[in-house]
Amino acid sequence: MDLTNSDRDLTAEVEELSGENIFSCYQCGKCSAGCPFTEEMDQLPNQVLRKVQMGDGSVLDSNTPWTCASCLSCEVDCPKGNDVPAIMEAMREISLRKNLDRVDLNELETKDLPEIALVSNLRKKTG
Ligand code: SF4
Numbered sequence: 853m854d855l856t857n858s859d860r861d862l863t864a865e866v867e868e869l870s871g872e873n874i875f876s877c878y879q880c881g882k883c884s885a886g887c888p889f890t891e892e893m894d895q896l897p898n899q900v901l902r903k904v905q906m907g908d909g910s911v912l913d914s915n916t917p918w919t920c921a922s923c924l925s926c927e928v929d930c931p932k933g934n935d936v937p938a939i940m941e942a943m944r945e946i947s948l949r950k951n952l953d954r955v956d957l958n959e960l961e962t963k964d965l966p967e968i969a970l971v972s973n974l975r976k977k978t979g
């Protein structure tokens with residue numbers, strides 16, 4: 853598979869944060885078949901992994917990482933032992949970082965706010 857640099861950025865970032873080899877997923881779909889929360893997800897877990905493999909940044913707009921309850925069912929079912937919840941966690945972290953980059957801190961009166969207030973507000977808006 854030929855990936856552009858920006859494609860590699862997303863794929864490599866998810867791999868670095870999750871500690872997982874994204875390309876070990878061969879799309880058998882067992883993670884999605886056993887996931888108890890797919891009805892609430894706009895994309896199935898295996899579809900999310902495929903988009904991460906392809907470096908498709910649009911996957912960061914999916915609600916799937918935010919719907920994942922880290923129940924570990926998919927990790928148990930995966931024949932490759934992929935830690936899908938860790939991948940979802942990595943995606944949540946990347947999404948939060950990107951949204952933080954979009955905030956114009958000059959427009960906010962942050963100097964009197966404790967840092968936790970800014971983080972909480974950000975999580976509320978992006979969760
Ligand atoms: S850990 Fe997340 S993706 Fe995996 S089965 Fe549970 S809810 Fe679904």
Ligand code: SF4
Nearest residue numbers: 877879880881883930
């Ligand atoms: S069960 Fe594992 S190998 Fe199969 S699609 Fe899910 S993550 Fe990929």
